[in-house]
Amino acid sequence: MRLTGAEILCESLTRLGVRHIFGYPGGAILPVYDALGKSKLHHILVRHEQGATHMADGYARASGGVGVAMATSGPGATNMVTGIATAMLDSSPVVCITGNVSSKLLGSDAFQEVDITGITMPITKHNVVVTRAEDIARTLREAFLIANSGRPGPVLVDVTKDAQQASVEFDWEKSVPKLPPKRVRDNHDQAQFDRAVELLNSAERPLILAGRGIMLSGAMRSFARFVHSSNIPVAMTLLGIGCFPAKDPLNLGMMGMHGEAWVNNAIQEADLLVAVGMRFDDRVTGDLRTYAKNARKIHIEIDRAEINKNVAVDAALIGDAGETLDRLLPHMRFCDHAPWLHHIAGLKGDSAVRDIQSLPDSGHLYAAHVINDLWKETRGEAIVVTDVGQHQMWEAQYYHHDQPRTLITSGGLGTMGFALPAAIGAKFAKPEADVWVVVGDGGFQMTMCELATIVQEKIKINIAIINNGFLGMVRQWQEFFYDKRYVATPLVAPDFAALANAFGIRGERITGRGDVIPAIRAARESAETVLIDFRVEQEDSVYPMVPAGASLNEMIRRPNSPLVETATEP
């Protein structure tokens, strides 16, 4: 069958199981758009290419599959850079397809030519320029394999215009990926394995550190079996939230800079840390010199480059989390660790009584109230997509996730503007899900143009703007570390409800605590997208906080109530 390169591209994507592409056209990718029109692929027209990459990323994070974004050369491609870096830092499988000028013009500073593979070299798992139509099918098959195997990550495929236009014989069977053979994994290293088993079975104060790798491995069941058979408590990274139910009594909550105080203290007191699919980010460890000094460490991790990168470990089990946990399971001896669990329960103190959720209504609306009400109203079953800042941390503390892939957030790059487009992608991946955007007034203004995409695609999501009139997280740092000099953090915003109306979206403003639940209910009942502008307390701060570079146990605690940091179950 003779097809153009553009037709081969669309046919290959279809055969790879793609149904949705998030993109924006332009001259250098026009042949592909022409072929797209004749294909069964659903193209979602975004308003900015950064949005396309976040949508593809949100799609990947919600589904576990690969998300696809497309753009033209030059400015289209460079607009993708932030989204690609976001996916890279959080190991998200995204394939970006860009058009480029004809191969003969490459390197000539032609109109809208940029070296996008050069630009994205350090922020892609792999990238490649395709200059021949006959290479398109194989290259795309390779791109999908690379993006979603081992440690996932973004792949960029740059296709020159002449490769899109040329007609060649299309042979899918012959277009097989040419990839180097997989390396033998170290989790077959018996000495490391035996050491890990010995450490696990002799520890008195063990703690599991659960990360996103558990979800990437699809190892939730193996993980739960492992936890229950060993009765070891679990602390989660921000990106690990959802890999183990929040309601499980062994789940202690989030660790790190804004983690629960009792979790961070338990880490510092533990005699064994079992890190599973997490990479000891600096937001997690604080000062490395004082980090968990009393603990031996086991690291279960697929990427050998992560072993001993930040934290030296006593046993490294390199391989897939699920496979490794299944291999460990028969060797585990049950131990109830009762004194240790009792000690951790004591670290929690009287937080249930003195928590902000239990305090009498002062007439002020706090972000924590909004998020905790959202959790109660959605029974913890929504997919929540957050942006970056204080609201992101309050979501992690006050919305209790029991299901994997229900918290979608930019952790490693911390990309403001991520939430709205990523939520659109998540909705395409999970059309039946109740998708909520939790976003700050700052981050929302970065990508709010995608409201038009929602309207054009007629999709239903719910948008909760946590509007504190500040770039809140930066204001908090200025309050704590710069003597309250609020330089460039007070933020003027439009009337978000009126703005929503201008896009043809229902918008509402909420200022009182009593109105929160009715507004959430009404939004959920509406068949159309609803935006709620929650006007919350302006100078509220996220507690606890480990100042950057401080030891994990040196937390700034909530003022006047030293034992109280976060919500507990009602």
Ligand SMILES: Cc1cc2nc3c(=O)[nH]c(=O)nc-3n(C[C@H](O)[C@H](O)[C@H](O)COP(=O)(O)OP(=O)(O)OC[C@H]3O[C@@H](n4cnc5c(N)ncnc54)[C@H](O)[C@@H]3O)c2cc1C
């Ligand atoms: C404002 C802000 C504040 C933050 N505060 C905190 C905080 O208080 N606490 C916190 O935890 N984070 C916080 N973060 C997030 C933090 O920066 C990191 O993104 C996060 O800690 C990383 O979590 P992770 O290691 O689980 O996930 P990732 O960074 O996604 O790492 C996953 C790891 O799993 C491995 N892996 C992948 N697949 C597999 C597999 N199949 N089997 C085994 N391993 C696999 C990968 O190689 C990787 O090493 C914050 C971010 C922001 C923006």
Ligand SMILES: Cc1ncc(C[n+]2csc(CCOP(=O)(O)OP(=O)(O)O)c2C)c(N)n1
């Ligand atoms: C693209 C980008 N620019 C700057 C930052 C630095 N930054 C981190 S949090 C934050 C403030 C976010 O403000 P807002 O969206 O209103 O959320 P809030 O913290 O108030 O909840 C800023 C500016 C960032 N993370 N991303």
Ligand SMILES: [Mg+2]
């Ligand atoms: Mg704000």
